[in-house]
Amino acid sequence: MVADNPHGAMFRVITPNRHSRVTYAELFFDLVFVFAVTQVSHALLHHFTLIGAVHVAVLFLAVWWVWVFTAWVTNWLNPELTPVRLLLFAMMLGGLVLSTSIPTAFEGRGLWFAIAYAAMQVGRTAFWLFATPPHRTAVRHNAIRILVWLSVSAVFWILGGLAHHEARLWFWIAALAIEYISPAARFWVPGLGFSSVEAWAVEGGHMAERCALFVIIALGEAVIVNGATFAALEWTAANILAFVSALVGAIAMWWVYFHKGAEAGAEWISKSAESGRLARLAYTYLHLPIVAGIILTAVSDELVLKHPAGHSDMRTIVSTIGGPLIFLIGTILFKLAIRGFLQLSHGIGILLLLALSWFASDVSPLWLSVATTMILILVAVWESVSLGTEQ
The missing domain is CATH 1.20.1410 (I/LWEQ domain)
Known part of the structure; x- marks a missing residue:
């Protein structure tokens, strides 16, 4: 259930066998991704070659990853509270820039796509970190781990946006590899080690x-x-x-x-x-x-x-x-x-x-x-x- 938790500030209270409803703010946020999915399918339709399919696959993997990571964060945070809603609205702006860049992401708008994606991933995780009370050490450590991984991948996204042709593709494949491997690697970072399974309880x-x-x-x-x-x-x-x-x-x-x-x-x-x-x-x-x-x-x-x-x-x-x-x-x-x-x-x-x-x-x-x-x-x-x- 979602509740105002004095010990967790903006965090949900996760109770076993209870189902928190999806909030209107989350549904509103999802509207951007209706457009993103349409852009992905149209990009594939107009670039249905082997290399075109690879390009579209990279873009789709990015769209899915930024959405599902946001779903994780809003599973922990309370979207009924104004700061979290403002985060989602800011993410919508980034999502629109991301979506409108999809058709020419491997041409003229690659840097726009990369900046929007990196800003969404890093910015949302930084918000989660700063919203976490100091006494919730395990949660803060998780946020730091994820922020480190996403910051490293963001460098490759931006480098890809600045590069051209095949170089852009390889930079972005490297960025996706970092991000997709990170949950399986339990977001290991030096000093903090691996994230525990218990720390990832969700509603x-x-x-x-x-x-x-x-x-x-x-x-x-x-x-x-x-x-x-x-x-x-x-x-x-x-x-x-x-x-x-x-x-x-x-x-x-x-x-x-x-x-x-x-x-x-x-x-x-x-x-x-x-x-x-x-x-x-x-x-x-x-x-x-x-x-x-x-x-x-x-x-x-x-x-x-x-x-x-x-x-x-x-x-x-x-x-x-x-x-x-x-x-x-x-x-x-x-x-x-x-x-x-x-x-x-x-x-x-x-x-x-x-x-x-x-x-x-x-x-x-x-x-x-x-x-x-x-x-x-x-x-x-x-x-x-x-x-x-x-x-």
């Missing part, structure tokens, strides 16, 4: 809901792309079927994630004695491929809607099959982390998508989209029936 229900809302953001972006593209086209039978297939596919993805998985994850992490460890694995790392798969599927939706007939080219095959494939890989690993076993339905779905890829070039984009949607429906129905039978 599990709140963390689960925050990440579920980001999945909604990604699904919402897919629906927006689908609707906006369809509205601009002549409504032929092929386009209508492609539109329906895309929408049903998004619904199936929602069903696969939310019908059983999201609720089970929230319940499990709320009861876990090691909520921090589970949040790091299941929500910080394993939600990344879930969101990435949805974004890639949104790219497929636009490609198929615009060109439903003929043979599927490589862009269409990679996005139409790759999106659901990455999504199912993410969900099967997420549910393994929270349930302790692999979902057979998801495994079969993954195998069917891989089998479909063997002859995808001989299938039209429209029917390739219909086939992947049917596979997602199969996974959703299978899981619902099998888990319903177990209950």
Whole structure:
């Protein structure tokens, strides 16, 4: 629950088996990332080459990381208090600069992207450090550890922003490597050592809901792309079927994630004695491929809607099959982390998508989209029936 804690100033009071609601300030902050996700999908659509995909992957990893780190901090701090709200509003400004820089981040606006990203990561962590009362030594040490790691990565972000072409890419890959390794390395720094698992306790229900809302953001972006593209086209039978297939596919993805998985994850992490460890694995790392798969599927939706007939080219095959494939890989690993076993339905779905890829070039984009949607429906129905039978 969220409370005014005289011993923790701006900190939440974390109570086992209680679920703090997501605040309106957090939801308002998330609006910036609706725009960021749209920018990422459009960047991939317009730069769908091998090097373009690498560039977009770097940008997406940055967007996800700055959002999920903010979710961690607002899990500990109380967003109902004015200073924390002002932090989120300042982060929104940085997020808008970050998002608007995405299309040309590897061209003219690289330095803007780097400055916005580094300022958000370092500034938010510095705020957390200064908001922590002196007597909360373990929390302050954690904040210092994270601030050190993010400050080191910020140097590489800025150097990349100042560099050009391949040098920029390598600087930014190094920056991401530092940041993505840091939680697994428990933010070790000289003098302070490793962070303890006990120090990372989170309000599990709140963390689960925050990440579920980001999945909604990604699904919402897919629906927006689908609707906006369809509205601009002549409504032929092929386009209508492609539109329906895309929408049903998004619904199936929602069903696969939310019908059983999201609720089970929230319940499990709320009861876990090691909520921090589970949040790091299941929500910080394993939600990344879930969101990435949805974004890639949104790219497929636009490609198929615009060109439903003929043979599927490589862009269409990679996005139409790759999106659901990455999504199912993410969900099967997420549910393994929270349930302790692999979902057979998801495994079969993954195998069917891989089998479909063997002859995808001989299938039209429209029917390739219909086939992947049917596979997602199969996974959703299978899981619902099998888990319903177990209950």
